[in-house]
Amino acid sequence: MSAQFAGYARPDGRVGVRNHLLVVPTVICSSIVAERVAAAVPAVGAALPHLAGCGQLGPDMRLTHETLAAYCAHPNVGAVIVIALGCEQVVAQMLADSARRAGKPVEIVAIQSEGGTVRSTARATEIARRMAADLERTARVPCELSSLILSVKCGGSDYTSGLAANPALGRVADRLVDLGGTAVLGEVAEIMGAEHLLAARATSPETGAKLIQIISRVEAEARALGLDIRGTQPSPGNIRGGLTTIEEKSLGATHKGGEHTPLSDVVPYAGRITRRGLTVMDTPGLDVESVTGMVGGGAQVVVFTTGLGTPTGNPIAPVIKITGNARTAVSMADNLDLDVSGILDDRESLDAAADRLFAEVIEVCSGKPTAAERLGHDEFAIHRRNPTI
Amino acid sequence: MKPAIVISARDNVATALDALEPGRVLEFGAVSITVGEPIPRGHKVALRAIHAGEAILKYGSAIGTATAEISAGSHVHTHNVASDRGRGDRGEAEGVPAPRLAEPPEERT
Incomplete structure (x- = not known):
């Protein structure tokens, strides 16, 4: 390859x-x-x-x-x-x-x-x-994969996300990081319940502590409002799809950051990603705000796993959509780039699906348009925390 | 296609890969359970009796706590499991694990 x-x-x-x-x-x-x-x-x-x-x-x-x-x-x-x-x-x-x-x-x-x-x-x-x-008139030239920052994202998750698409994407993140590249994972609320797995891979005490601190902040915000985040996390669609708690969603979601990538940095929203390995970015769970932030941080390409299917793209970065749900692969075919549903019914191994996804990332980075690009999906939204004055 | 999948040997639930009807027998190695109620595709079924207050384990980790007695073969979802995280409605502080360390990466220049 x-x-x-x-x-x-x-x-x-x-x-x-x-x-x-x-x-x-x-x-x-x-x-x-x-x-x-x-x-x-x-x-x-x-x-x-x-x-x-x-x-x-x-x-x-x-x-x-x-x-x-x-x-x-x-x-x-x-x-x-x-x-x-x-x-x-x-x-x-x-x-x-x-x-x-x-x-x-x-x-x-x-x-x-x-x-x-x-x-x-x-x-x-x-x-x-x-x-x-x-x-x-500008020509493409051969570039090293180590120069890539891959944003890993999931949205419209269902039970297939944590079982098929996210593990396949995680293997791609592992491989890219092994080659000297970088992966970035956002949506801190969707790390809640799985942070012990990432913190164990932190490369410095400060980085591990920063991860715990931003997740504690999300829980503190829920406490300040006196609210249970369930209903938002997991979303009503997630719950219909079989996801019961945020912990379950997070454990499935965190797979996509790789199984052995070192957690090398935690950066603020749209903050520049400068360390090889896995970076966690402090973004909200809202898909468009999250992708906007990770691309702002320097990710050139996004792989977005989805169980239910979603259209989200970005104005400047290709967003590759993959699903592990065989029904969604048919019903939302317009919006999808890769079907990895074979992982669940033994038509394809996880490694073979990861190989196909890795090849797709290279092709898209070399110019192949994604479904989101073909359909003109160029959503962009800057995260905000306070009211407009 | 397998009717349901158990992700980690520690887990006390399986995930249905297809809708499961009551009476269907599921076998996972030495464990055999009879589905006790309809389980929608993607939802979880108990592999053994789970007591109220016990952790629900999937991916080898706790995903919440049982809020009722759950028998083997029962549907495990929001009606009998509560999340333990992001619970501002409970008001109490929550513990988070201390980080452990891995090898430092190369700095990007």
Whole structure:
């Protein structure tokens, strides 16, 4: 099996699996213009429409800034246009600086100084066409698998997730980390009940303690509200599918981070992933917010296991969907890339399914479009913890 | 296809891979149980009698606590199992295990 894939070598040393022109609005108010500009260059254009950028308190404002800045510097992005309004909290120049530091061409177009929607859209579209022409000429080059950060994710879980798809993905994470690569696992509420397995693989006392601390925080939040998280975790669909408790869901979910990957780091939401091995990111369980954060941290590719089937994608990172549920493989075929249901009825071994998934990851990283990409699923949502003021 | 699967030898439940009807006999090595009530696909069936207050074990780990007496072959789900984590409704502090250590990884440069 090849230990290389065809990717994009970036000036900052990182490696991309896509070559997007990112059109990033600083604020909800410039989101429509950003979407129209990206749509004018459909081969490479990726907009990041979002609901934030103004009226946010300190920590949420920082999170919005940091997440958008992380996308501007992301290796799957070849060039950036920042669409500003002019009076918002998010500073367009900070986003542009993030792209520039990563060696990417970047331009800012501000709606108020340009003179309205029509003029700013026209000006940004002209820039986008020029940047897109340059990006389309960029060639893929052989890249090492060790440069990959794989986001492991599950959503719409049922009993097949913990028995088939997550163990298959875990074997892929093990293999990638053995080759010098990195895996990132989010959704801390879905580690609750399985943290002893991950903490036992922590590479420093600080990292193990950090994992325990963020999970304790989720339980403390439930206590502060006086609530049982059941009903949210597991979700009503999870419970219908046979998952009884969060512990059961977590034990099944944590498989996807690998069986022997060292827990080398715990990072905040959208925080840069810098250590090889397994990183846990502090994200909520909501699929789109979680994927948004892990891609922001630097994951170039996502493998998303699902029992019930879900459409979630991402604007700049391919999201590969796999299911261990034979019925879902048929009923949600549009949204799925790989069927590993043979693991449960002895049509395929776990290792053989992991081999196929590993090969699929390499193909997708080399340019093969995923179901989510073909269907235009480019969901993006920045996590927030406080009300809008 | 197997009708149900036991993941770890420590487990006291099996997971149904197909809907199981009452009266069906399931064999797992030396253990044989008769299904006592309908078990939907993906749901759990008790491998032995489980007392109220006892841990439910799946994947070799505790997934919750029995809230009622459960007989072998019975459906094991939210009606007779409570989660022990994320229980803000109970109000008490919860213990979490102390971390153990593995080998340090290479730093990414």
